[in-house]
Amino acid sequence: MQFQISKELIAKIEEWVQAQNSAELRLYLEELHHADIAEILEELDLDDATYVIKILNTDKTAEVLMELDEDDREKILNNLTAEEIAGELEEMDTDDAADIVAELDQNLKEEVIGHIQDEEHADNIVELLRYDEDSAGGLMAKELVKVNENWSVTGCMSEMREQAEYVTRVHSIYVVDNKDRLKGRLSLKDLLTAPSDAQISDVYIDKVDFVSVHTPGDEVARIMQKYDLEAIPVVNEMGKLVGRITIDDMVDFIKEEAERDYQMAAGISEDVESSSSIWQLTRARLPWLILALAGGFISVEVLGTFDSAMEKHGELFFFVPLIAAMAGNVGVQSSAIVLQGLANNSLRGSLLNRLLKEIGLSLLNGAVLAILLIGGGMLLLGLNFEFGLTVGVSLVSVIITASLIGTFVPIILEKQGIDPAMATGPFITTSNDICGILIYFSIAKLILGF
Amino acid sequence: MQFQISKELIAKIEEWVQAQNSAELRLYLEELHHADIAEILEELDLDDATYVIKILNTDKTAEVLMELDEDDREKILNNLTAEEIAGELEEMDTDDAADIVAELDQNLKEEVIGHIQDEEHADNIVELLRYDEDSAGGLMAKELVKVNENWSVTGCMSEMREQAEYVTRVHSIYVVDNKDRLKGRLSLKDLLTAPSDAQISDVYIDKVDFVSVHTPGDEVARIMQKYDLEAIPVVNEMGKLVGRITIDDMVDFIKEEAERDYQMAAGISEDVESSSSIWQLTRARLPWLILALAGGFISVEVLGTFDSAMEKHGELFFFVPLIAAMAGNVGVQSSAIVLQGLANNSLRGSLLNRLLKEIGLSLLNGAVLAILLIGGGMLLLGLNFEFGLTVGVSLVSVIITASLIGTFVPIILEKQGIDPAMATGPFITTSNDICGILIYFSIAKLILGF
Numbered sequence: 001m002q003f004q005i006s007k008e009l010i011a012k013i014e015e016w017v018q019a020q021n022s023a024e025l026r027l028y029l030e031e032l033h034h035a036d037i038a039e040i041l042e043e044l045d046l047d048d049a050t051y052v053i054k055i056l057n058t059d060k061t062a063e064v065l066m067e068l069d070e071d072d073r074e075k076i077l078n079n080l081t082a083e084e085i086a087g088e089l090e091e092m093d094t095d096d097a098a099d100i101v102a103e104l105d106q107n108l109k110e111e112v113i114g115h116i117q118d119e120e121h122a123d124n125i126v127e128l129l130r131y132d133e134d135s136a137g138g139l140m141a142k143e144l145v146k147v148n149e150n151w152s153v154t155g156c157m158s159e160m161r162e163q164a165e166y167v168t169r170v171h172s173i174y175v176v177d178n179k180d181r182l183k184g185r186l187s188l189k190d191l192l193t194a195p196s197d198a199q200i201s202d203v204y205i206d207k208v209d210f211v212s213v214h215t216p217g218d219e220v221a222r223i224m225q226k227y228d229l230e231a232i233p234v235v236n237e238m239g240k241l242v243g244r245i246t247i248d249d250m251v252d253f254i255k256e257e258a259e260r261d262y263q264m265a266a267g268i269s270e271d272v273e274s275s276s277s278i279w280q281l282t283r284a285r286l287p288w289l290i291l292a293l294a295g296g297f298i299s300v301e302v303l304g305t306f307d308s309a310m311e312k313h314g315e316l317f318f319f320v321p322l323i324a325a326m327a328g329n330v331g332v333q334s335s336a337i338v339l340q341g342l343a344n345n346s347l348r349g350s351l352l353n354r355l356l357k358e359i360g361l362s363l364l365n366g367a368v369l370a371i372l373l374i375g376g377g378m379l380l381l382g383l384n385f386e387f388g389l390t391v392g393v394s395l396v397s398v399i400i401t402a403s404l405i406g407t408f409v410p411i412i413l414e415k416q417g418i419d420p421a422m423a424t425g426p427f428i429t430t431s432n433d434i435c436g437i438l439i440y441f442s443i444a445k446l447i448l449g450f
Numbered sequence: 451m452q453f454q455i456s457k458e459l460i461a462k463i464e465e466w467v468q469a470q471n472s473a474e475l476r477l478y479l480e481e482l483h484h485a486d487i488a489e490i491l492e493e494l495d496l497d498d499a500t501y502v503i504k505i506l507n508t509d510k511t512a513e514v515l516m517e518l519d520e521d522d523r524e525k526i527l528n529n530l531t532a533e534e535i536a537g538e539l540e541e542m543d544t545d546d547a548a549d550i551v552a553e554l555d556q557n558l559k560e561e562v563i564g565h566i567q568d569e570e571h572a573d574n575i576v577e578l579l580r581y582d583e584d585s586a587g588g589l590m591a592k593e594l595v596k597v598n599e600n601w602s603v604t605g606c607m608s609e610m611r612e613q614a615e616y617v618t619r620v621h622s623i624y625v626v627d628n629k630d631r632l633k634g635r636l637s638l639k640d641l642l643t644a645p646s647d648a649q650i651s652d653v654y655i656d657k658v659d660f661v662s663v664h665t666p667g668d669e670v671a672r673i674m675q676k677y678d679l680e681a682i683p684v685v686n687e688m689g690k691l692v693g694r695i696t697i698d699d700m701v702d703f704i705k706e707e708a709e710r711d712y713q714m715a716a717g718i719s720e721d722v723e724s725s726s727s728i729w730q731l732t733r734a735r736l737p738w739l740i741l742a743l744a745g746g747f748i749s750v751e752v753l754g755t756f757d758s759a760m761e762k763h764g765e766l767f768f769f770v771p772l773i774a775a776m777a778g779n780v781g782v783q784s785s786a787i788v789l790q791g792l793a794n795n796s797l798r799g800s801l802l803n804r805l806l807k808e809i810g811l812s813l814l815n816g817a818v819l820a821i822l823l824i825g826g827g828m829l830l831l832g833l834n835f836e837f838g839l840t841v842g843v844s845l846v847s848v849i850i851t852a853s854l855i856g857t858f859v860p861i862i863l864e865k866q867g868i869d870p871a872m873a874t875g876p877f878i879t880t881s882n883d884i885c886g887i888l889i890y891f892s893i894a895k896l897i898l899g900f
Contacts, residue, residue: 035676043798067676169680225705226485226517228698230619230680247697248678251704255675258708259790265715266786266874267779274791275798278811285783286815292779293819296772297826303768304831310767314760317767318753321774321883322746328778329717329742329876333735336716340709341724348493348725361728365736369743376747381754424716426779433771 003036010043017048022055034060038067041076050079062091065100071276074103082108086115093168094121095141095249098128128243136220137213139253140234140243143167146174149183149201153194171231174241175204182233182241184208210235213242220245221254222345260421261343265336267292267426288426295430299324299437306441309450315383316444319391320437326369326395327402327436328429334358334406335428339421342414354407362403366396390447394440401439402432453486460493467498472505484510488517491526500529512541515550521726524553532558536565543618544571545591545699548578578693586670587663589703590684590693593617596624599633599651603644621681624691625654632683632691634658660685663692670695671704672795710871711793715786717742717876738876745880749774749887756891759900765833766894769841770887776819776845777852777886778879784808784856785878789871792864804857812853816846840897844890851889852882 016025029037029052037056041049041064053061053076065073065088077085077100085104089097089112101109116122124142131137145163147156164170173186184206194203210233211220224232224247234243260271267288272280309316341347370392377383377391406428410420444450466475479487479502487506491499491514503511503526515523515538527535527550535554539547539562551559566572574592581587595613597606614620623636634656644653660683661670674682674697684693710721717738722730759766791797820842827833827841856878860870894900 033677035678225698225701227483228485230697247680247701248675251675251697251701254701254704255708258705258712262708262712262715262790263786265712266782268783268786272787273794273796274787274804275796278807278814281787281811282814285780285811286818288783289776289779289815289819290822292775293772293822293826296769296775297830299771299775300768300831303771304765307764307768310760310764314757314764315754317760317770318750318757319746320767320770321749321753321887322743324771324774325742325746325749325778325880325883326739328775328879329739330735332716332875333718333738336713336718337722337724337731340712344723346723346725354724357728361731361735364728364732365739368736369739372740372743376743380747381750425782429778430775433775437771 003032003039005036005039005043010040013040013044013052014048017044017051025052026055029056030060034063035067037064041068042072046075046079050076053080054084058087059091062088062096066092066096069273069275070103073100077104082111083115085112086117089116089125090118090121093141093143094124094128095139095243097121098125098138099133101125102129102133131213134217135213136211136215136217136234136245137243139217139220139249140213140245141249142243144174144233144241144244145170145172146176146241147186147200149175149177149199149204151200153191153198153200153203154196156200169231169246171244171246172233174208174233174244175200176241179238180241181239182208182210182235185233208233211245212236217253218257218343221250221257224250225254261339264421265332265339265424292426292430295434298434302434302437302441306445306450309441309444309448312450313387313444313448315387316390316441316448320440322373323391323394323398323436323440324433327398327432330362330365330399330402331406331428331432332424334403335410335424338407338410339424342410342420347411351411355404358403358407359400362400363396366399369399370395386447390444391440393447394443397439397443398436401435405432405435453482453489455486455489455493460490463490463494463502464498467494467501475502476505479506480510484513485517487514491518492522496525496529500526503530504534508537509541512538512546516542516546519723520553523550527554532561533565535562536567539566539575540568540571543591543593544574544578545589545693547571548575548588549583551575552579552583581663584667585663586661586665586667586684586695587693589667589670589699590663590695591699592693594624594683594691594694595620595622596626596691597636597650599625599627599649599654601650603641603648603650603653604646606650619681619696621694621696622683624658624683624694625650626691629688630691631689632658632660632685635683658683661695662686667703668707668793671700671707674700675704711789714871715782715789715874742876742880745884748884752884752887752891756895756900759891759894759898762900763837763894763898765837766840766891766898770890772823773841773844773848773886773890774883777848777882780812780815780849780852781856781878781882782874784853785860785874788857788860789874792860792870797861801861805854808853808857809850812850813846816849819849820845836897840894841890843897844893847889847893848886851885855882855885 013025041052044052089100101112104112113122113126128138128142143166145160145167147160160173173191174182175184175186177183184204185208186200186204190203209223209227209229211223213234213236220232230247232245233241234245236242263271268284269287270280270284272284373395374388374392377388378385409428410423413420413423491502494502539550551562554562563572563576578588578592593616595610595617597610610623623641624632625634625636627633634654635658636650636654640653659673659677659679661673663684663686670682680697682695683691684695686692713721718734719737720730720734722734788797823845824838824842827838828835859873859878863870863873
């Protein structure tokens, strides 16, 4: 039953487009899910994709456009007139429409909004554009079903039915007072089983989770996940019900956040994909590499100050990459665990306990690795014991330092209000490389003397 | 409106527990959401937490138990008898109950299942235990609402109502034939508006997304996310409807997968948290560190073969950490992008195109970095041009190699059926360290001669 994209399918679509056979094409595509059509469009060249968008109904293409990558969507929209774009927006939920408008150039933005026929829809879109895109206000849609607490159950049925027409999935009916302030919610079941002469205020549930327009997206995600919510209402500063966030949008948000964190940890500072242009990829990757290069310069300087060791103990330099690699790996491990703890709000206990635990863990790991290093070094590389001891002691010290840096740098950044994810990957490895080398040669100087 | 855990709250709870004041405690906790109670339990010591679990109703505690960390849950369950555990399981949905049973020791497992009163519930749990926990079968619950296509609309209303009692959220009503094979679905709206003498077969929608019990979890997540599904039915090998997966379970799954990938990239091979024991943390971290140590040994050997350079060009060794760090960073960036492409199924185009693109990208990044390195090296470190050129050319070569290794190792692993996430982090950095040093000294030997 699964839709499967194939070279043959793409070839057939391209044939239809070339032959301007819009009837066949429409017949075939109307049967497909919009997400599948989006997958097809991503394989077509721009002119063909635009042709397909133009021959399909706007209620279908509006959904297709939402499924496309931002880059592909931008290209297709550039081929449409402001009026055509406005036509697409009319068919979209307000949250999707606002996302698309936000991607347009400032001039085009105003022109497109001006072409939207439904004035309320246009107002809603403009309202949503005011909020930060990663806040609840930026994530919510205006579409929802609400009833006034003072209405009678029977009286509001037709009103509700009308509202529900504009809402893809109802989830919950929200209850507001005369000033539109959120009071509670109503399940469809309660409504159906309520006596017909009852008032809404008699039957609604006054316990309802909600967020403010300014609540950050990751906090919304945490709440919806913790309480297994499929939708959450959003209120403004006055407690007025202004929108609703549904779980399918949160799933996309959670996925994007996870990808962003992952990329950040790998030293990629913009959202890029393997299909992004070389220019985009360079912009995302080069800054971190320049940071690493700067760190590299410092390590050259540090090593330079120990050049007196080269004559008597040149083999010390052979162990530099080993020491640096261990410092980098330990630091990345520690920072990853702390960052996930910070993200999940699960970091408990005092800083002192954390410090003692990290030192204990590092001593344990360090001891095992030092024994392997000294044993392996003496057996395989023929080191003498004094030299092995030097490298072993350095390794343990470097591991302790690296794990402390990896643990506490993110915690300190978080306390300073800086995104602690900045501290993963290149930043931690670079600092730990430098500290590791410094510690290593200092200990070597102490033990071996040079 | 948000529940906020605080030291005062925990102190109050502990006071009630000490005073065995079960009435107050029950009164307070019954008002709380089960996820909030779970948060409180995680702050209490084991005896206090067990006391709380014992005084609450099983319908509440069953939900609380599901919200706890696996470790905390295990400890509390160890304090309960098999009969008490069975009582909790009776109140849980089959998927949650099966997850808990799977965590028990083999002996206890059988004893607990034997104590479950509801035989059908017990059978369902045993059935779910047969499936791999990361497959659709392992993720699904048996609870769902289904109707036979041959029933009349009015005839099945009471049957449906009865089924719905055991299902937290209905989402969709599934339609099956006489052999229980999935035929389609029915929306509540369709059902309410259908003429009362209609048969189910007249009104149901025969387009329905479904997965097989053997579909891997990440594929289920991809389908549900792509088509914005809130629930998906699961069929067995004969097309029989056997269960249903809901979006809230998939949200947890997606989150866990993302955390797993993140940890894997950081060289952490088991699911650990900052609160895990030192022993668990060591088990998760040490294997990768041993791998890095082994890589370090190889780099010592490689450097050893170039020791003739030390006399004439000792400063070459000062640049080793810089070269190794750049190789590691570039490799991690490349592998992160490819891995996300593989995970999202969005890696398109031929391998040759990918190869050319990576080389182009590396040349661009490498050129910028080499110019900075040569310029900075001559100005800040006083290098001569020949030496600067050596390091610069090496840097470009190392960057190209590292990005190719980072790109193609995951692709090759994926083709071999090995989890490509294994190739991130420590593995890529270690291989790139070694290759980088080898390339660097080979080029240096060529240009400088030693």
